[in-house]
Amino acid sequence: MSISNLANAELDFRNVCGWPRHLQLIASSVLGVAVLIAGYFFVINSQLEQLNEVRAMEVSLKQELEQKQLLASNFDAYQEQNKVMRDMFNSMLQQLPGKAEIAELLVDISQAGIGNGLEFQLFKPQQEQIKEFYAELPIQIRVVGNYHQFGSFISDTAALSRIVTLQNISIRKADKAESSKLVMDLTARTYRYLSEEEQAEHEKTKKERKK
Numbered sequence: 001m002s003i004s005n006l007a008n009a010e011l012d013f014r015n016v017c018g019w020p021r022h023l024q025l026i027a028s029s030v031l032g033v034a035v036l037i038a039g040y041f042f043v044i045n046s047q048l049e050q051l052n053e054v055r056a057m058e059v060s061l062k063q064e065l066e067q068k069q070l071l072a073s074n075f076d077a078y079q080e081q082n083k084v085m086r087d088m089f090n091s092m093l094q095q096l097p098g099k100a101e102i103a104e105l106l107v108d109i110s111q112a113g114i115g116n117g118l119e120f121q122l123f124k125p126q127q128e129q130i131k132e133f134y135a136e137l138p139i140q141i142r143v144v145g146n147y148h149q150f151g152s153f154i155s156d157t158a159a160l161s162r163i164v165t166l167q168n169i170s171i172r173k174a175d176k177a178e179s180s181k182l183v184m185d186l187t188a189r190t191y192r193y194l195s196e197e198e199q200a201e202h203e204k205t206k207k208e209r210k211k
Contacts, residue, residue: 102137105162105190109139112156118143121183133199139188144174150184157188165189 071078110123122142129136143153150171157164167187174181 099192099195101162102190102192105160105164106139108160108162109141109157109164109188109190112160113141113143113153116145116149116152116156118145118149118153122185130194130198134191134193135198137190137192139190140185141188142183142185144181144183146180146182147171150182163191 106123106125110120113120120141120143122140124140126138126140129138143150145153154166157166165188167189169184169186171182171184174183
């Protein structure tokens with residue numbers, strides 16, 4: 001049958017079995033291709049997307065596994081480092097005076113000045129500033145002396161067993177009648193650790209302020 005005859009032929013789609021053999025083969029081939037295409041788009045394509053997702057997940061899990069293996073292999077080193085840091089923290093914490101020791105520390109600071117021949121014009125502790133686990137106590141200081149005495153005072157204060165920092169240091173000439181004298185203003189800051197009760201009270205106050 002030619003193509004022109006095929007175009008003019010009247011085919012009964014309700015009776016495909018009655019079609020000529022070669023038309024049945026063509027129809028079967030077309031149907032098979034259609035089924036394959038439909039299967040690709042509706043089944044295989046979605047499975048390929050799932051496969052790609054699984055592969056991406058596999059790569060992510062491998063990376064996570066490698067990171068955990070690295071952490072596991074260095075676990076002993078991390079533990080040792082953590083212990084060293086805890087020891088350092090405890091050592092620093094021990095350098096913070098308790099509330100009862102603050103008065104003694106203030107005496108030590110003033111004695112460091114007097115022992116170096118300085119004349120105190122001002123020694124005024126300010127209001128404590130409460131932090132997370134410690135309190136900061138600023139002290140306004142003004143002393144009269146010379147550069148050598150100032151340097152010795154700062155050195156002796158830094159050598160105290162408790163932590164004391166000196167900030168906002170300014171030096172100027174004294175009045176004209178004593179031109180050889182200098183005046184040094186500074187802020188000394190010392191720190192004390194908070195007791196468990198004070199920390200609990202501090203946390204309670206913070207929560208109440210947020211309300």
